[in-house]
Every structure is written in C-alpha cells, then in structure tokens.
Amino acid sequence: xxxxxxxxxxxxxxxxxxxxxxxxxxxxxxxxxxxxxxxxxxxxxxxxxxxxxxxxxxxxxxxxxxxxxxxxxxxxxxxxxxxxxxxxxxxxxxxxxxxxxxxxxxxxxxxxxxxxxxxxxxxxxxxxxxxxxxxxxxxxxxxxxxxxxxxxxxxxxxxxxxxxxxxxxxxxxxxxxxxxxxxxxxxxxxxxxxxxxxxxxxxxxxxxxxxxxxxxxxxxxxxxxxxxxxxxxxxx
Numbered sequence: 677x678x679x680x681x682x683x684x685x686x687x688x689x690x691x692x693x694x695x696x697x698x699x700x701x702x703x704x705x706x707x708x709x710x711x712x713x714x715x716x717x718x719x720x721x722x723x724x725x726x727x728x729x730x731x732x733x734x735x736x737x738x739x740x741x742x743x744x745x746x747x748x749x750x751x752x753x754x755x756x757x758x759x760x761x762x763x764x765x766x767x768x769x770x771x772x773x774x775x776x777x778x779x780x781x782x783x784x785x786x787x788x789x790x791x792x793x794x795x796x797x798x799x800x801x802x803x804x805x806x807x808x809x810x811x812x813x814x815x816x817x818x819x820x821x822x823x824x825x826x827x828x829x830x831x832x833x834x835x836x837x838x839x840x841x842x843x844x845x846x847x848x849x850x851x852x853x854x855x856x857x858x859x860x861x862x863x864x865x866x867x868x869x870x871x872x873x874x875x876x877x878x879x880x881x882x883x884x885x886x887x888x889x890x891x892x893x894x895x896x897x898x899x900x901x902x903x904x905x906x907x908x909x910x911x912x
Contacts, residue, residue, distance in 0.1 A: 679840065679872055680706035680729055682897070685738035687724060698724050699735065700895030706874065711866045712888035712899075714876045720892050722876035723844055729874065730763055730842045731755050743839050760788055764833030768845035770825045772817040772832075778824075779804060779813040782832045789836065803831040807861055823854035830861065834871070843875040847882055859885050 682704040688697045698721030706712050714722045727733040728740060731747045740747050743762055750758055772781045783793075783800035791799070804813050807827040817825055826846065833841045846862070847855035863885050865871045875882055883889060889900045 679708045679710065679743055680704070680874065681739075681741040682729075683739040683741075685728070685740060686736045687721070687728065687733075688736055697895050699738075699897075701738070702895060702897045704890065704897045704899065706872070706888060706890075706899075708872065709866065709870050710872045710874065710888050711863065711886055712872075712874045712890055713883050713886040714874070714890045714892060715878075715883060716892040718878070721895075722892060725892060725897075726842050726844055726874065726876045730765060731759050756788075760785060761836055762838055762840065764836070764838040764841040766826070766829050766833050766841060766843040766846050768848040770817070770829045770849075772825055772828060774817050777814050777816055778809060778820065778828045778831075781817070781828055782835050785832065785836050799835060800831070803834050804828070806834065806865075807831045821854070822850050823857055826850060826854075826858050827861065830858070830865075834865070838871075840872045840874065843873060845877055845879070846875055847877070847879050852881070855879070855881055 682702055685699050685702045687699040688695060690696070714725060716722050724733065728735055729742065731742070731750075734748070745758065747755065747758065773784070776784065779797055779800045782803050783796035786796040786799060801810070801813055804810055807830055809824060809827050809831065812820060812824060817828070820828065830841075847858060850858060859882060862873055866873055877883065887902050889902060891898045
C-alpha cells in the first residue's frame with residue numbers, strides 16, 4: 677500500500693438545481709517520497725481531492741488511508757492531531773498571520789502540540805534556515821516578498837516534521853522566477869529530506885518538477901509516473 681491510498685472513493689455535491697460528481701469509485705496509490713501533482717481544469721475537483729486527502733473533508737464512500745491510517749476511523753479530535761503531526765499544508769494565499777513574525781508564524785503549529793515557547797522558536801528558526809530565510813526570522817509578513825512568504829509557509833508546513841505536504845496552487849501568486857525558486861526548494865526537500873509533496877495545480881512549471889502526474893477527469897483518477905534521467909539512461 678502506498679503512503680496515500682484511495683479505494684473506491686466517491687464524492688458528489690448536490691442541490692435542488694444540480695448534482696456534480698467529483699469522484700466516482702476513484703482509486704489511487706501514491707508512494708513514499710513522492711513529488712506528485714494533480715492536474716485538471718477548474719472545477720474538476722482538484723482542491724476537493726486535496727482536502728479529502730488532508731482530512732479536511734470526508735468522502736461519501738470508499739476508503740482513504742494516509743501513512744497507514746484509515747482516516748475514517750478517527751474522530752474529530754483524533755483527526756486534528758493526525759493532521760498536525762502527519763500532514764503539512766501550503767496554500768496559494770500563504771495564510772500567514774500578519775501580526776506575527778516569520779518565526780512566530782512557523783512556530784504556531786507547535787503551540788497546539790504543547791511545545792514550550794523557547795523550544796518552538798528554536799525549531800522554527802531551524803526550519804527557516806532550511807528554506808533559506810535565517811535572516812528574515814523577525815520580519816512581519818508585510819515586510820516579505822511573495823516568494824519569501826511562500827517559503828515561510830513551507831517552513832511552517834515542515835515544522836512538525838510531517839511525512840506529507842499538500843500544496844494547493846503553490847505558485848499561483850508568484851512570478852516565474854520566484855516560482856522556480858520555490859519549486860527548486862520543494863524538489864530539494866523531496867530529494868534530500870524524503871518529504872512527500874502532493875500539489876494541485878494549473879501551472880506547467882509545477883508539472884515539470886513532478887515524478888507522478890495525476891489527472892482527474894469525469895470522476896476518475898489516472899497516474900502517470902515520470903522516469904528520472906537516470907532511469908531513461910538505463911533503458912536507452
């Protein structure tokens with residue numbers, strides 16, 4: 677079983693006016709240390725899929741297993757703990773608290789684990805160093821560029837040492853040069869620190885970094901594995 681596993685997952689949104697099936701008996705296996713992207717047109721359900729994998733939304737049917745845990749077996753309190761310890765989130769709008777410094781924003785998830793302030797701040801500074809922002813730890817988000825804010829968001833996603841980071845349109849608010857820098861950072865964290873990334877995106881630049889490309893169409897999921905240069909060379 678992969679690090680992320682979906683079995684016969686269904687999700688439908690319905691009202692008096694319409695019914696939209698986002699996932700229809702969908703299956704998916706994503707391995708450890710993946711760099712995967714979910715592709716599809718607007719409204720196809722990319723964010724819905726990401727939210728269900730992140731235990732922020734529940735399917736109508738089927739099973740979602742994350743890091744060996746069937747998340748349907750967890751109550752709300754257990755789900756919150758599971759999300760905090762196992763999954764990191766990166767959003768296109770960063771979602772940094774404007775009154776907190778970069779380091780305080782990164783440290784915030786540790787507060788909910790009961791970590792003392794001094795230790796929280798030490799860990800936060802370590803994660804900021806990892807994303808190349810040691811010199812910006814005491815700056816407020818308003819004093820940071822878009823790329824720097826996204827790096828702070830990635831550091832915050834890393835602060836609890838999650839096995840998986842879910843990123844919803846991580847380059848949407850960035851220019852091309854800044855987006856490339858953020859993706860290079862994510863690729864390095866994936867290759868050298870074993871962090872799995874699953875991104876929902878419209879951006880071909882993100883797709884170019886992926887090892888697994890997941891397409892979502894008519895309620896079904898299809899995954900294409902992209903060979904590495906070494907794998908291509910071995911089969912040449």
